[in-house]
Amino acid sequence: MKTLAIIALTLLTAxxxxxxxxxxxxxxxxxxxxxPTLATNDSDDWSTVLTGQIHTATPKDLLIGVSLETTxxxxxxxxxxxxxxxxxxxxxxxEVKVLVDGFEAAPGVVVFDRRKQQLSASLGGYYDGCVDTNxxxxxxxxxxxxxxxxxxxxxLDTTAAHHFNFIQAxxxxxxxxxxxxxxISNNAVWQNGTASASALMGKGSLxxxxxxxxxxxxxxVIIQP
Numbered sequence: 001m002k003t004l005a006i007i008a009l010t011l012l013t014a015x016x017x018x019x020x021x022x023x024x025x026x027x028x029x030x031x032x033x034x035x036p037t038l039a040t041n042d043s044d045d046w047s048t049v050l051t052g053q054i055h056t057a058t059p060k061d062l063l064i065g066v067s068l069e070t071t072x073x074x075x076x077x078x079x080x081x082x083x084x085x086x087x088x089x090x091x092x093x094x095e096v097k098v099l100v101d102g103f104e105a106a107p108g109v110v111v112f113d114r115r116k117q118q119l120s121a122s123l124g125g126y127y128d129g130c131v132d133t134n135x136x137x138x139x140x141x142x143x144x145x146x147x148x149x150x151x152x153x154x155x156l157d158t159t160a161a162h163h164f165n166f167i168q169a170x171x172x173x174x175x176x177x178x179x180x181x182x183x184i185s186n187n188a189v190w191q192n193g194t195a196s197a198s199a200l201m202g203k204g205s206l207x208x209x210x211x212x213x214x215x216x217x218x219x220x221v222i223i224q225p
Contacts, residue, residue, distance in 0.1 A: 046097070050180040050206040056173055063209045064105060064166040066180050069202035070094050074117040078193040081124035083148055088190040089118045092197040093159075098166040099179045105166040111159050112182075113199070118155040125150045178208050 054062070074090035093114035098105040127145035132138070139145065188195035 046181040046183045048179055049182045049201065050204055052178045052206050052208050053175055054178065054208045054210060055175045056171060056210055059170060059172050060210045060212055062100060062105070062168040062171060062176070062178070063211045064098050064100075064168065064178060065163065065207040065209075066096060066098060066166065066204070067163040068094075068096065068112055068182075068204040070113040070160075070162060071200040071202065072113055072115045073196075073198045073200075074115055075196045076117055076119040076190070076193065077195075078119055078121040078123075078191075080121045080192070083122050083124055083126050083150075085120060085122045085151075086192045087118065087120040088193045088195040089116070089188070090195045090197040091116045091185075091187040092199045093185050094199050094201065095183045095185070096164070097181050098168075099181060100168040100171070101176055103168075105168040107166070110161060110164045110166075112161055112164070114159040116155070116157040118153075119193075120151075120153040120155075122151040178206065180204075180206055 049068075050066070072092045072094075074092055076088040076090050078086040078088050080086040091114075094112045095109050096112045097109045126148055127141045128148050130139045130141065130145040133144050182201065184199045184201075186197040186199060188197050
């Protein structure tokens with residue numbers, strides 16, 4: 001008989017172990033792990049955002065699904081005059097990985113959200129290439145000069161995967177702990193203007209299913225990039 005166990009949790013609340021073998025377990029909660037940050041920073045620290053446990057009676061594989069609400073805030077402004085170019089860049093991202101009994105599940109670290117925003121501007125158009133075409137010794141900027149146009153450029157580079165399936169193959173019998181880790185990175189660079197970046201996580205869910213993979217000698221084929 002297939003057993004279904006669902007646990008509703010908030011961030012970092014420990015899950016209870018299942019005494020009997022379970023085919024499926026789930027964890028749903030709010031996972032706001034990092035407050036908005038308006039300064040330049042890039043942390044290598046991983047935070048635990050969701051956890052769950054599942055008991056397997058026989059050696060099996062685990063199919064692990066992770067879903068997260070994510071928010072990226074990137075703000076850039078520029079200041080330019082006399083045609084000088086000014087550039088501001090803001091980058092923010094959220095990476096996720098899953099550990100099973102402390103070991104990283106395939107395919108490893110996944111980018112759940114990432115954005116690079118770059119704003120450039122050359123403002124305050126000016127006259128250039130002036131030539132006294134009529135030879136009167138007076139430059140008429142309207143008719144005898146070329147107006148250099150103003151320029152504004154916005155670059156957005158984004159990557160997103162708000163749900164991803166992880167796999168842990170060939171697990172032995174026993175109770176296994178599944179931990180979802182997340183890392184937020186922010187970076188901002190500017191010249192005369194300003195730039196800021198921040199990232200947030202809202203609601204999230206973790207589902208762990210005991211499966212028996214087929215179609216290969218090992219059940220699962222993992223292709224390395």
